[in-house]
Amino acid sequence: MICAAIFGFGNIGSGVLDVIENNQHEIRKTLPEGLYVKYILDIRDFSGTPYADRVVSDIDIILNDPEIKVVCETMGGKEPAFTFSRKALEKGISVCTSNKELVEAYGPQLLKIAKENGCSYLFEASVGGGIPLIAPLNNCLRQDRILYIAGILNGTTNYILDRMESEGVDYEPVLKDAMNLGYAERNPEADIGGHDTGRKISILSSLMTGKWVRYENMYVEGISKITQRDFQYASAHGYSVRLLGVSRRDGEALSVMTAPFLLPQVHPLHAARGVFNAVLVNGNKVDNLLFSGRGAGKLPTGSAVVSDMITAATDPTSSHHINWSDEVVIPEPQDECENRFFVKVSAGSREKAEQVFNGQIDEIWSLEEIPDEFAFTTVAMTESDFAKKAAMIEMIGRIRIF
Amino acid sequence: MICAAIFGFGNIGSGVLDVIENNQHEIRKTLPEGLYVKYILDIRDFSGTPYADRVVSDIDIILNDPEIKVVCETMGGKEPAFTFSRKALEKGISVCTSNKELVEAYGPQLLKIAKENGCSYLFEASVGGGIPLIAPLNNCLRQDRILYIAGILNGTTNYILDRMESEGVDYEPVLKDAMNLGYAERNPEADIGGHDTGRKISILSSLMTGKWVRYENMYVEGISKITQRDFQYASAHGYSVRLLGVSRRDGEALSVMTAPFLLPQVHPLHAARGVFNAVLVNGNKVDNLLFSGRGAGKLPTGSAVVSDMITAATDPTSSHHINWSDEVVIPEPQDECENRFFVKVSAGSREKAEQVFNGQIDEIWSLEEIPDEFAFTTVAMTESDFAKKAAMIEMIGRIRIF
Numbered sequence: 001m002i003c004a005a006i007f008g009f010g011n012i013g014s015g016v017l018d019v020i021e022n023n024q025h026e027i028r029k030t031l032p033e034g035l036y037v038k039y040i041l042d043i044r045d046f047s048g049t050p051y052a053d054r055v056v057s058d059i060d061i062i063l064n065d066p067e068i069k070v071v072c073e074t075m076g077g078k079e080p081a082f083t084f085s086r087k088a089l090e091k092g093i094s095v096c097t098s099n100k101e102l103v104e105a106y107g108p109q110l111l112k113i114a115k116e117n118g119c120s121y122l123f124e125a126s127v128g129g130g131i132p133l134i135a136p137l138n139n140c141l142r143q144d145r146i147l148y149i150a151g152i153l154n155g156t157t158n159y160i161l162d163r164m165e166s167e168g169v170d171y172e173p174v175l176k177d178a179m180n181l182g183y184a185e186r187n188p189e190a191d192i193g194g195h196d197t198g199r200k201i202s203i204l205s206s207l208m209t210g211k212w213v214r215y216e217n218m219y220v221e222g223i224s225k226i227t228q229r230d231f232q233y234a235s236a237h238g239y240s241v242r243l244l245g246v247s248r249r250d251g252e253a254l255s256v257m258t259a260p261f262l263l264p265q266v267h268p269l270h271a272a273r274g275v276f277n278a279v280l281v282n283g284n285k286v287d288n289l290l291f292s293g294r295g296a297g298k299l300p301t302g303s304a305v306v307s308d309m310i311t312a313a314t315d316p317t318s319s320h321h322i323n324w325s326d327e328v329v330i331p332e333p334q335d336e337c338e339n340r341f342f343v344k345v346s347a348g349s350r351e352k353a354e355q356v357f358n359g360q361i362d363e364i365w366s367l368e369e370i371p372d373e374f375a376f377t378t379v380a381m382t383e384s385d386f387a388k389k390a391a392m393i394e395m396i397g398r399i400r401i402f
Numbered sequence: 403m404i405c406a407a408i409f410g411f412g413n414i415g416s417g418v419l420d421v422i423e424n425n426q427h428e429i430r431k432t433l434p435e436g437l438y439v440k441y442i443l444d445i446r447d448f449s450g451t452p453y454a455d456r457v458v459s460d461i462d463i464i465l466n467d468p469e470i471k472v473v474c475e476t477m478g479g480k481e482p483a484f485t486f487s488r489k490a491l492e493k494g495i496s497v498c499t500s501n502k503e504l505v506e507a508y509g510p511q512l513l514k515i516a517k518e519n520g521c522s523y524l525f526e527a528s529v530g531g532g533i534p535l536i537a538p539l540n541n542c543l544r545q546d547r548i549l550y551i552a553g554i555l556n557g558t559t560n561y562i563l564d565r566m567e568s569e570g571v572d573y574e575p576v577l578k579d580a581m582n583l584g585y586a587e588r589n590p591e592a593d594i595g596g597h598d599t600g601r602k603i604s605i606l607s608s609l610m611t612g613k614w615v616r617y618e619n620m621y622v623e624g625i626s627k628i629t630q631r632d633f634q635y636a637s638a639h640g641y642s643v644r645l646l647g648v649s650r651r652d653g654e655a656l657s658v659m660t661a662p663f664l665l666p667q668v669h670p671l672h673a674a675r676g677v678f679n680a681v682l683v684n685g686n687k688v689d690n691l692l693f694s695g696r697g698a699g700k701l702p703t704g705s706a707v708v709s710d711m712i713t714a715a716t717d718p719t720s721s722h723h724i725n726w727s728d729e730v731v732i733p734e735p736q737d738e739c740e741n742r743f744f745v746k747v748s749a750g751s752r753e754k755a756e757q758v759f760n761g762q763i764d765e766i767w768s769l770e771e772i773p774d775e776f777a778f779t780t781v782a783m784t785e786s787d788f789a790k791k792a793a794m795i796e797m798i799g800r801i802r803i804f
Contacts, residue, residue: 019545019687020545022687023545023687025547026546026547029612030544124542130687130688132534132538132542132691135537135538135542136537136542139537139541139713140526140534140706140709141534142429142431142712143421143422143425143428143429143712144421144425145425145427145428268673271670271692272670283705285424285425285532285701285702286695286701286706287532288695289533289534289693289694289695290692290695292670292694293688293689293691293692294688297689299687300687302687303543303685303687304542304688306545307542307543314723321716323431323432
């Protein structure tokens with residue numbers, strides 16, 4: 001029997017227990033001796049529940065039990081998750097996590113501590129929920145030079161945008177629904193502000209480059225300014241609106257950003273509807289790959305965590321080859337990145353807009369049913385050039401085009 | 403320097419060499435000492451080419467060189483590929499292959515020989531070309547009970563069907579184009595007859611069940627009867643036509659088949675256009691996952707082979723945990739499988755068809771522009787019930803509905 005512990009018995013932690021207890025038959029095909037959750041670390045009171053006798057509030061009980069070979073950290077946030085993870089790794093106990101905030105902020109350090117102590121730090125569930133993505137990147141694609149990763153990485157915002165698209169409803173009521181359904185947190189800023197997506201594309205960019213791409217150095221824009229009118233324009237021209245994390249390498253230069261984009265409806269990423277996530281990976285030999293699945297939810301995410309726990313139990317050195325150094329790489333300044341833009345101004349500002357963007361307007365997107373606005377798309381231009389020109393007109397809104 | 407050999411220097415074998423030589427920088431992140439192709443085994447004459455001095459026609463030169471740690475078998479076909487693979491494994495040399503015919507026919511034996519000799523038999527490239535699929539199934543999803551796999555697994559037929567759909571052209575001229583473009587073999591029967599897809603879904607079914615699902619026990623139907631009219635009907639009702647390999651578990655029962663299906667245009671599998679492949683995997687905890695990418699081509703497939711070569715070089719025991727026994731599992735008889743059908747009869751046979759399928763007609767799909775036919779869909783019915791009734795009417799054609 002391989003003994004494990006769960007740090008943090010919330011939504012995902014309980015999913016991990018569900019997968020381990022109910023899929024023991026599957027797990028024993030790889031670990032014939034079985035995988036058993038001996039402890040659950042949580043400060044809340046679980047008395048009266050079936051697992052009450054396994055809940056402890058003192059981490060030392062777990063760290064001092066030589067039977068414990070692997071823990072899952074599903075606490076979320078930086079502290080005490082970081083300290084607890086570090087302490088476990090220093091004891092030679094492998095740590096598997098779904099905590100993207102911690103992985104983004106301490107990934108290289110925790111990988112190093114794991115290596116020094118003969119155990120593993122694994123984080124499949126930190127990006128894309130249940131989608132096998134981190135392991136394929138680290139193990140199946142290491143012969144390729146990854147040039148490009150773009151993804152729908154946040155289920156909450158994708159649910160909101162998908163409903164705005166398919167039902168023609170506006171942002172505010174859908175956000176309220178998402179909160180009532182439990183898809184969005186009570187404080188939904190991490191999702192709708194793009195921060196969750198930003199942390200995830202930061203982790204993927206780090207694995208792509210082998211260096212440390214910090215979230216704090218990345219341009220991040222959320223979805224709160226997206227309106228039903230944007231979907232009207234988009235739909236009339238074969239597009240949708242999706243929040244994307246995008247990371248691109250060109251030689252040694254790296255550009256990374258998180259923002260809403262107009263995405264062609266026929267684009268494979270658009271097949272990820274509702275709370276699904278989808279990630280496009282481009283390698284120099286393998287070309288385009290698409291990975292899609294449930295990006296959140298206790299069971300899919302729990303399944304990914306348990307996958308890592310089995311890997312760590314089978315081979316405690318499995319994270320040692322992960323190519324992620326603590327050398328910070330600063331992406332290209334956002335100002336210098338080139339994008340195409342969709343722009344809306346008031347109908348009265350048409351002449352001025354055409355003057356300012358002279359030669360850079362690609363298509364007129366104005367709609368008869370929105371007579372008070374003039375809408376157009378631009379050719380590719382640098383962000384700074386666009387910003388300068390946008391400041392000269394009274395812009396109602398703008399969205400980048402993927 | 404880790405020394406390797408390539409068995410069979412055709413399209414994929416040359417792709418393997420391309421990836422190894424041109425992506426050496428990427429490969430050295432995992433194998434700092436580098437990976438070097440010391441021999442190429444082929445009976446053809448490559449004198450005058452840059453790699454002429456590495457080509458040998460005698461396998462014993464390779465097998466007796468203690469430097470060789472891993473070979474790739476990209477010969478195709480059963481013999482001499484089987485004998486050569488067995489001999490290499492018996493010498494403790496890992497074998498990585500793209501040869502689906504061999505994997506389907508000898509997978510369990512070769513895995514066993516590899517285990518007995520402390521080396522690995524790996525076959526990522528045998529299904530889905532460059533898509534990481536076999537390794538995710540074997541390593542990332544082993545905590546899940548896989549219930550269902552369905553996929554577009556053959557690029558040639560997908561290219562043909564996609565062009566029939568998007569350009570309104572008929573089967574024969576597109577097949578000719580595919581042959582001229584090198585997408586289809588001079589003898590295209592393995593592709594268009596569904597045999598290639600059948601072998602691939604057989605391999606995936608074996609990995610899903612841990613037993614041996616033989617291609618010879620599976621129902622296989624090709625695409626040669628699909629007409630432009632079928633696409634007219636499909637398109638008018640929001641469907642497309644795609645060749646799918648489908649495998650489903652229900653308790654201990656397994657149903658597997660390869661056939662053209664009407665696939666909803668909004669289905670995620672439909673996002674795989676042209677020569678792309680896409681595979682849907684459903685696990686009891688992770689729910690639906692989609693993997694998509696280039697299902698053929700020398701570089702994507704070569705990339706997948708090299709991925710396995712790096713894995714085998716890093717850990718020669720890596721295939722030992724693959725869950726695939728030689729116990730043959732016979733799928734449910736096709737007669738007992740339930741499907742929904744799209745059926746075409748001559749306009750004059752409408753009354754007879756309505757009589758025979760009384761109570762089992764779901765929707766009338768007849769089109770004004772095809773006045774000489776009566777078309778309808780059925781509710782779910784067993785294959786034997788359908789066949790019995792289809793024999794009572796003069797059916798022009800029928801396609802299953804996904």
